[in-house]
Amino acid sequence: MTVYLPIAELSVNIFIILGMGAAVGFLSGMFGVGGGFLITPLLIFYNIPPVVAVATGANQVVASSISGAITHFRRGTLDMKLGSVLLVGGLAGATAGVWVFSWLRRIGQLDLFISLLYVVLLSSIGALMLQESVRAMRRAKNNNPLPIKRPGQHNWVHRLPLKMRFKKSKIYLSAIPIVGLGFGIGVLTSIMGVGGGFIMVPAMIYLLRIPTNVVVGTSLFQIIFVTAYTTMVQAATNYSVDIVLATILMVAGVIGAQYGVRVGQKLRGEQLRALLALLVLAVGIRLAVGLIVTPNDVYSVAVGGMSY
């Protein structure tokens, strides 16, 4: 059964899109990730224009993050004040990102830039995750206990001015690195269509030394608002959010995620993380190959505007 995507302007097989959404939803439920960094490249592989894939990916992340955020809010593991400071940076970053996005589109380098960013991001994150999970597997085999990290130690981040007190997180931290982190994630949201949790969570834990229990909930809080904002801005400036595509992906995604969560609770962590790492690496390599192989036609036509 085919369905016509009005914004992407092509007909697709609805079952492939449903399968894609369910599979990514399953993985995101299993690993507790938003899934934007998998859905956007998959859509690009399926010939959805990158412009549409990115904007629609951001929309999909809103749905996949919301139930997690509600759960964390109920449990009280969400620092609203910290989240709001992150959000200030995030909204500014998303605005800047959409501006860069439109500019790249105008000069005809958007597709390349999106692919390059994904290749760099997916291969580095995939490699890091693989390394970490292999190390953990080896440790489990040798029965060595986990080396305990001391989060109390201060680094350069804690010497910055403009300090604020975050009661829920029980930290006293400068607003500059928080806004800066939010800004960077916001840029990634609008250019790559990701929530950015897979960067934000480690950065909050290792760089800002924020207690682990509030990190996930707070990052989800920021992600929801930044991705929702990005969806609106992309819709208003690039007209590139495909509501039909997004709805199919979201419905399949949230259902897939529920099963992913259940399976994830039963399975061993290290092997799962190694599998995810391999998957992330494979997607990154596939994108890199697309940049290197000779295209069928070196020419392309774009209609409209003065120079786009």
Added chain:
Amino acid sequence: MRRFLRTALLLPFLALAFPVEAQVPFGQASGVKEGLEIGTSTSEIAIASDFRGADLTIFGALTNADELFLAIGQYDVVVTLEGPKDYATVRKKERVFGIWMNTEGLTFEQVPESYSLASTRMIDSIDEAPSLNNIGVGIDHLALNPVGYIPDSGMIGEFRDAYRRLKLSNGLYQRDTSGVRFVSSSLFRASLKLPANIPDGMHMVRAYLFKSGQLINQREMPLRVVKTGIEQAITDAAHDRPLAYGFLCVLIAIITGWGASIVFRKD
């Protein structure tokens, strides 16, 4: 050469016809110019989103046609359907540090997004290239003027060829060199191919009448292409009310996410 022969062949007839203008029952010499009329059953085409392409038939008639010229096939008709005009940018990829990226681009001003042509025969055998270029009839003769100053003029030809090739390959530009047929001595029928991805908006049907390779008359008629259906309503909403559309997208996401957390809640 062929044109010369044709003219040579006609000369005796013309020579005969000329001095006795009034008595000649047929011929150009009667002094009345040939007329051209075209018509379609509709001035608006509604296209649903499952449109897979179709033929548009246009009827036309020649008036005051010279019987003799008709008999020896000296009249040629070209009918075109030109889509709405817009700027079009052609980009060329080159390998830079092993990666294929767009390095050069050229924007053409106001070219039709779609172009479908039907003619009685190959249009390059109807008239010569310079005069076709002049009137802009035929895919190879459409005016493709680059925006701005292009220092390397050799590049323009290359980009023009690429533009035509890409447009032909995605079906937006089409030609049927036997698409116009005379159903009687003065009545013709033109079948224009409408591609599946035809843009909506104001199109223009143009008919050109050639006599012995000279354009002698032309007619034009607007034709509105309107896309219908839910998909088009969505596209319109996305462009006309982008903020409300974006808000709706976010709202659907919130409902879906929230709904799932309620439905699947383990209590």
